[in-house]
Structure formats: C-alpha cells, structure tokens
Amino acid sequence: EAGVAQSPRYKIIEKRQSVAFWCNPISGHATLYWYQQILGQGPKLLIQFQNNGVVDDSQLPKDRFSAERLKGVDSTLKIQPAKLEDSAVYLCASSFHRVGTTEAFFGQGTRLTVV
C-alpha cells in the first residue's frame, strides 16, 4: 500500500510570508495528525483530525496556523504570517486503529526554513 505523501519536501520563506503544506494519508486511515519537529526535539502534536473533524488542536497557534481536512482525506496546514521560530520539520501521520494495527504511519515531512 502507498505510504503517507507530503509535499513539498523543502520550503524556504521570509518571515511574515505565508506557506502551505499538503498531506495525503494512507487510503482508509480515518485519523490524521500534523506534528511539528523542531531541530533536536521530538515531534509535537499540532492538530489531530478524525475523518474531517478536529479532535485536538490544543497546541496549534491559532493566530497564525490553520489546518483543514476536506472530505476526510487530504489535509493542508497553513502558516500565515510565518515567524523565525516556525522553522522546523512538519510531519504528517495517519492511523487506522484495528486489531493488529496500532501505530501511526508517517510521511517524509516538510522542512521549513524561515529567514
């Protein structure tokens, strides 16, 4: 089966610009996660979707970050305006919890550099 797809792989923008990341989860996976991974740290959950509804966005900086998951499949994460501290890798993951499948599957991430 195809894995989690993310694009772009790299993005360099100036501060105060906007940027968007795209994620296509594994087919049939109802749960989709966006994580932010700052260099040298572990991934931090930004937002979690179940189908097209938000389950948890408690750590999403809502004044600048937004995310949507239309039709419960693809998702986009947007930052507007970007700050220097937003430089990080943004990981998308998906999961489908059934017997024998308990883990989250990750994409290759987008490395964002804000200059």
Added chain:
Amino acid sequence: AQTVTQSQPEMSVQEAETVTLSCTYDTSESDYYLFWYKQPPSRQMILVIRQEAYKQQNATENRFSVNFQKAAKSFSLKISDSQLGDAAMYFCAYRSSTTSGTYKYIFGTGTRLKVLA
C-alpha cells in the same frame, strides 16, 4: 497528562556490539501501547517495535528487543549486533487515548545513535 522522557541525548556503539536506549513515561492508564520509532536523515519515522502494556512478554523484532517494566514505567530498547544502518535518531512514543475515542501519540525528545565502524 502523559509524558515520555528520554534521558540520553546521544549514544555510541561499536559495530556488532549491543546498545540499550532508555525511556521512561508517566501515565495513569492501565492499558496502552508503547513504541520505538527510528528516524534516519531522510526524516521518515519508521516503526521499530511496539509493546502492549497488557502483555507481560517483552516484544522482539529480529535484532531489536525491549525491556518493558510496567511498574517502573520503563521501556528500554536493546539493539543487538549493531549495524551501520542503525545510526539514526530513536524516539520512544506512547499511544494515549483521547476523549473522542481516538488515539494520539506522544513522543520523547529522542536519542541520537552513532554506530562506529
């Protein structure tokens, strides 16, 4: 809230030797899953091994095994016969239940493993 702690920022191991990476966690749940993920420079998180808290037997996957101590809330990863390809960041993760009936994954800060030829 659940937390995951990895106290070793970096470890080194000689090729063909054995290394153990440490992880502790805090939770009030009785049934849960724990994972070790590997993240090579390509950035893709790859599942190494999983452990269900309900099972007393430690999980093993080829050269990878865990030492799961539920009472101590400890979950260490042992890599035997280390290979150059094992060099990567290793993250311990906890699967936490949510109020909506789904799950979320909480990660530690990672341990960078270097394998010396």
